[in-house]
Amino acid sequence: MDTVERASANLPGPVTEVAGTAREVAGGTPAPRRTRARTTASMADVARLAGVSSQTVSRVSNGYAGVTEETRRQVLAAMKELGYRPNSAARALKRGEFRTIGVITFTLSTTGNVRTLEAIATSAAAEGYAVTLLPVAVPTQDEVRGAFSRLEELAVDAVIVIMEVHLLDAATVTLPPHVQVVVVDSDAGDHYTVVDTDQAGGTRAAVQHLLDLGHRTVWHLGGPEGSFAAQRRTDAWRAALTEAGRVPPPLVRGDWSADSGYRAGLELAAHDECTAVFAANDQMALGLLRALHERGRRVPDEVSVIGFDDIPEASSFLPPLTTVHQDFAEVGRLCVQAVLRKMRQVGPQRGTTLVPARLVRRDSTAPPPSSV
C-alpha cells in the first residue's frame, strides 16, 4: 500500500530532469533534486513485504539465531524480490565501525609498497574489511599531515602506514583516538606496532654470501639520504663487514631509481678494486648492471652484484640477478592480522614482527677474479 504510493509518487522521476529544467526557467520553482533516496529498498520495505517487523529483518540480515526457518525464508524471499542491500552507512553509524582499513603510502612506484598493499587488500577482504587508499604525493611532513587530516574525516577503523616513521611522528597527533595504527618500517621502535621484512638479516645474508664467495670486501650502493630504510640497510652492511673483520669501502648513494643506479655504477666501475656490490634495491642493481656493462666490466666474472627485493623482473636481468627476496605478501598479511588484533584488543598490542628475508642465488654473483 504504502509502497505503491511511493512508487507512483516516483513515476515522474525520470522525466523530472527535463521537466525540472523547463520548470526552472518557467516558474523558478526549485525542483526537488534528490531522486536518490528511493533507489534502494530499506529494511522497512522488506519487513512490510514479508509481513514481519524490521527488527526481524535485521536479525536475518545479520544471521542471528532466534528466527524460525519459516520466517527466515519469507524474509529472504522479500529481500530478493526487492533487491535489498544493507546500507553500510547506516550500519556504520549504528555499529560505530566502518569495517574499513585505510592504507597510507607514498607513490606506488616501488614494488614493495604495491605488493604489500595488494596483500593487505586481499587479507582484509578475507576478514570482511575493505581497504581505502590514501596516496601521499610528496613525502614531506606537510603532505603526510594532510593525508592524515583527510583520514580523520574518513570512514576508517584502522590505518596501516607504509612509510617511514619519522615522517609520521609529527602528523600522528591528530588521529582519532580509536583508530589503530600499524606501521611498515622496521625502524619504528616499540612506540608503534610494526611489521616489516627483516632488513638487517637480509642484508647480512647478502654480505655474507659475497664474503663466502671469496670477496675481500663488499661495496654498497645505498638508498637516498633521508630514507631510514636505506639507512638501516647501510648500517647492517657496515656492521656485517666489521663483524667479519673487513673494512667497509666508501658508501655510494642512489635514490632507489635505476637511473641513479646507473650513475653510481659509472662511478663504481672506475674502482678496479671493487669486485662486489650490494645494491639496496633491484632497480638500482639494474642500472648498475648497465653501467658495468657499458664500462666493459663483466658481471659476475669481474664484478659480483647483488640486489634487494627480488622484483619479478630480477630473474630476467642480464645476468639474472642474485638478490634478497622480501616476502611482501606475508608482510601485508601480518599487517592486517596485527591491526585486527589491536581493534579486537586481543593478543599483543605493540611490538615488532619481522618477516625473514631469504637470499635468492642467480647468476650475478661469483668468486672474485683474483681467486680464479
Place this chain on the structure above:
Amino acid sequence: MDTVERASANLPGPVTEVAGTAREVAGGTPAPRRTRARTTASMADVARLAGVSSQTVSRVSNGYAGVTEETRRQVLAAMKELGYRPNSAARALKRGEFRTIGVITFTLSTTGNVRTLEAIATSAAAEGYAVTLLPVAVPTQDEVRGAFSRLEELAVDAVIVIMEVHLLDAATVTLPPHVQVVVVDSDAGDHYTVVDTDQAGGTRAAVQHLLDLGHRTVWHLGGPEGSFAAQRRTDAWRAALTEAGRVPPPLVRGDWSADSGYRAGLELAAHDECTAVFAANDQMALGLLRALHERGRRVPDEVSVIGFDDIPEASSFLPPLTTVHQDFAEVGRLCVQAVLRKMRQVGPQRGTTLVPARLVRRDSTAPPPSSV
C-alpha cells in the same frame, strides 16, 4: 605526557593475554565491551559548548553562508577544543552518498594497473573522494562476481573497473542501480563508459617506426591468448603491416612476464630473418633482450626490439629500450573525471576516451644489418 601515559598503560600489553583469561574464569562478569561511543564529540557537543544550535555547527562544518563571523569563530573554537570530526557514516547516511569510488582490479603486478590506480587515487582525493580497493585474486567470472557482490554492500558511489570487459559482463547485473561504472579497456564498446590508452595507435607507431628504419617486416611477441588487450595489440600490429604491404610473420606468444619473453626470445633468435620484434609489453621485451643476448644476437645491430608501456626501468635495460609510452596517469585522471561526470549527470554519459600513446626512442632499435 600523553605519550608516557599511553606507554605505561600499554606496558602490561604482552601480559594482558593471560590476565584477561584469568579474569574471565574468576568472575564471569560480562565486562562492558563498547567503550567506543564516547570517544568522539558530536555536533551536539560542539553546539552546547559554543552556545548555538547544532544546525549552526553543521553550517559552519559545511562552509555554508549565512553565519556571522563572530558565531563561526566561536563554533570553530569549540570544534577545536573538543577535537570534533564530522562522522562520515552519519554524513553518508544523511546525504545518500559516500564520496568514495571503488576500484576493481586484478593483481597489481602490472605497472599499468598500478599507475592507473595511483592516478585514480590522487585525482579522487583532489575531488574529495576516497578510493576503496577491491582486489580480484583470480580473473575468473566467479571471482569477479564475488568482488561485485562484496561491492554491493560496500560504501561506494561509483566503480572504476581496470579489467577486461568480457569478464565483467556476466557479473554487472547485480550492481545497485545508482552506482556508476567506468571501465579501463578500450575494447569495451559503447555499452560502457570507457577510458584507455590508444593501444592501436601506439602499436601502429611502433610498427611504423621499425618499418621506417628499413626493416622488411616486424615480428610480434604477443600477450596471452585470453587477453583482449593482447588481442588488440596483435590485431593492430597485423593491420599496420598489411596496410604497409608487408607480410606478417607468425605470431609468438608470451604471458606478459619477463620469463615468457625469454622463452619466446630463444625461439625468435633461431630465425635469422628476424630483424625486428615488437613486444606487447616491456617485461617481455626484457626477457627477449636476455634471450637474444644469450644467443649472441646483438641489439640493436642485428635485431631491433621495441616494447610497450615504458615502465620506469625501461631506460635502464641493456640496451635502453625503445618503447611505446602509455600515459597511465592521464588515464586514471580521466577515469575519475568520467565517473564524476556520470554521477553528476553532466556531459556525455557514455563513450570511449582514448589517451594517445607516444613512441619513446632509445637504443634498442636501429636499421637492419642488411641496409648498413
Place this chain on the structure above:
DNA sequence: CCATCGAATGTTTACGTAAACATAACAGCT
C-alpha cells in the same frame, strides 16, 4: 491448572548529520 520459562517476534529508541521548515531581528520602503 497455574506459575514459570524460553523462544520468537515486535516496539522503542538512538546513532550523528543536514534538509526543510520556522522564527526572530532588523533594514528599507511607502
Place this chain on the structure above:
DNA sequence: AGCTGTTATGTTTACGTAAACATTCGATGG
C-alpha cells in the same frame, strides 16, 4: 507606522540500522 524582504539562527524531522527492552505464546514442571 506598517509592510516586505533579508539575514541569522533555532527546531523538527528523517536517513537505515540494530541494541535494548517489551510482548506474546506455547511448553514444562510442580
